[in-house]
Amino acid sequence: MTIQTKTAHASNYKAASRSAADIGFIVVHYTGNRGDTAKNNADYFARTAGLEASAHYFVDEHEAWQSVPDKDVAWHVGARSYVHKTCRNANSIGVEICMLDKAGRVRQGSIDNAAKLVRELMAKYGVDSGHVLRHYDVTGKDCPAPMVADPKLWAAFKQAVTKPEKIEEDDDMYTVYKTIQDVPDWARDCVNDLIAKGYLKGDGDGQLDLEHYMLRGLVINWRAGLYK
Template sequence: MQITEMLLTNQTARPGTKIVPKGLVIHWTANEKKGADAVANRNYFNKPTTEASAHYIVDDRQIIRCLPETEMGYHVGAKSYKAEALQKLSAYPNDCTIGIEMCVNADGSFTKMYEQTVALTAELLKRYGWAVDKLWRHYDITGKNCPAFFVDERTAQAYFGKNAQAAWESFKQDVHRLLTGFPQKPQAPVDNCAVELTLATTGKLIAGTAYVPVRLVAEAAGATVGWEPSTKTVTVNGHELNCLHENGTAYAPAREVAALLGMEVSWDAARKTVVLRG
């Protein structure tokens, strides 16, 4: 694959910040004018007033590298990010992603540009040891309509003659096919299963009443535990509990805790064990 290195010298778009990539972000240039090819977009990024950049720009003739993959580009910055991006990438996804711009200039072949992008993407995934789950649309991170032919229905129909989600899935399929030589296996339907959690912890038996450590039990059940140090008040999902405090741990009667958590409580005398079930 021929990659032309034309690294940006514009420091407004190339801060030089080192990054460790965790994913690839696919964009389109959104410029359908004649001549808006990879070189033209690279030169736009390199204007001193431009604060945007991406690592690669692909047209029907060449792939241009604008930034080393280990340096940050400005391609997915936004005021807010989608939850999945925050969870899987970072609070500022520019600091861990490689951006690829797809050109849509009217005087270029979209099909050839698409094929070159698939080839570049597969090459990068292979080099990093990643699968197609490391691919993101700009839209998946910020909600921006980019690349519009993978997001917006009318644009997807115009470019691919299919709906936007299907077009994006086909792109990933094409990348995967090149990466592995085989199409993706259809996912088998997944069954749900129950999860039982056993907490090995010690409670207290006081005058025939079993007390359990509140925070450990409540948080395992998915409840929120509050603690007000000045009054030594413990709350579970906002409800106050009368607790005993010992070595920094708050204990409350198992029945009261279970009631707040919507759990059933029973006593196994043989094992001297209180059983909570929810």
């Protein structure tokens, strides 16, 4: 996904030189604001000094904005006491979701985009889904509140970042092979054999007009010896 950048005011995070190996966790938050945008937040953290808080990313249903570089330390899970034994600002990336609409309802589009971003970060830094946490899991803070109140929402998020990437729809399924030259290699012997046997005649004008899914069925049956 496209990520735009507007770096936070230097007073809002700690410059560091983290390597990929230093990043062991991704922590999910919500901004708690209604109807805010990723860009609004990035702008705010860029122009306002001394906030003593920050996050690496802000995500809404349209885009993601990077506010603190990954190599630097954002102040997103600091606390006096922790629930989690090892996840801290120094070894994590913080992702803030602009999660509520103006009426205070969950914006699923923002959550979906956050899941995409988190997947990319997991791949980039070798973080498994067991190391993707809510702020709540790290310090006990009620954040992201909708995902604390409704554990199913969090479970769905974890599932979205865990399951294999959805396979793009197979355009091949709708391909029509008009002639033997169009038929893919894996099916060519089968089709030639069926034509030779007279089982496959096409439309009589040398046009086979075989649909891909039908071709797959023919090949499976042919390999099984059904046309011998």
